Amino acid sequence: MQDDADLLEEFGRRLRHQRTAIGLSQEELAHRCGMHRTYVSSVERGERNIALLNIVSLATALGTDASTFVAGLSRGP
Amino acid sequence: MQDDADLLEEFGRRLRHQRTAIGLSQEELAHRCGMHRTYVSSVERGERNIALLNIVSLATALGTDASTFVAGLSRGP
Numbered sequence: 001m002q003d004d005a006d007l008l009e010e011f012g013r014r015l016r017h018q019r020t021a022i023g024l025s026q027e028e029l030a031h032r033c034g035m036h037r038t039y040v041s042s043v044e045r046g047e048r049n050i051a052l053l054n055i056v057s058l059a060t061a062l063g064t065d066a067s068t069f070v071a072g073l074s075r076g077p
Numbered sequence: 078m079q080d081d082a083d084l085l086e087e088f089g090r091r092l093r094h095q096r097t098a099i100g101l102s103q104e105e106l107a108h109r110c111g112m113h114r115t116y117v118s119s120v121e122r123g124e125r126n127i128a129l130l131n132i133v134s135l136a137t138a139l140g141t142d143a144s145t146f147v148a149g150l151s152r153g154p
Contacts (some may be wrong), residue, residue: 004130011129051128052088053081056152066151067144074143075133077111 007073009046014069016044018062032061084150086123091146093121095139109138 002010019029026044030037035054042048043058059066079087096106103121107114112131119125120135136143 007130007133049128049130051126052132052147053084053126053152055129055147056084056150059147060151060153065149066147067149070129070132070136070143070147072142072144073133074137075130077109077134077138 002073002075004049004075005046007075008049010073011050011069012044012046015040015058018064018068019044022062024062029058029061033057079150079152081126081152082123084152085126087150088127088146089121089123092117092135095141095145096121099139101139106135106138110134 019026024032026040027037029035030040033040033054035057039048040058043050043054055069056066059069096103101109103117104114106112107117110117110131112134116125117135120127120131132146133143136146
């Protein structure tokens, strides 16, 4: 069970890991998703409670499955 | 590649499937997550672009992994 900050930061770490693994800059990834670079940056820092459609857009743009970003995360009520 | 409505509806179907599989009402699930029943209902109907923390709360409350809800979803830019 993670607290909210840990959970969002873990999501951000996974996103950054997937992005750098294929050698993409934040700007390139943002462009592919129709997002702004500063938005991608803030998600990677765990500062955003990112919503479903954007999660799926980022995963698709990175050629990975959205489940990669959320597997194993848990949260109390 | 799903359009946004299809994608949100698919998420909602999976949520409803997991909830009914363990015999939980929308009200009981909402209570476990500190949400309102009408919110859970609208997510199940695909009317909400639900954010990460709520996705993880619902999964945890259902005893399932958050990846169950998003695996295989994809979305264009």
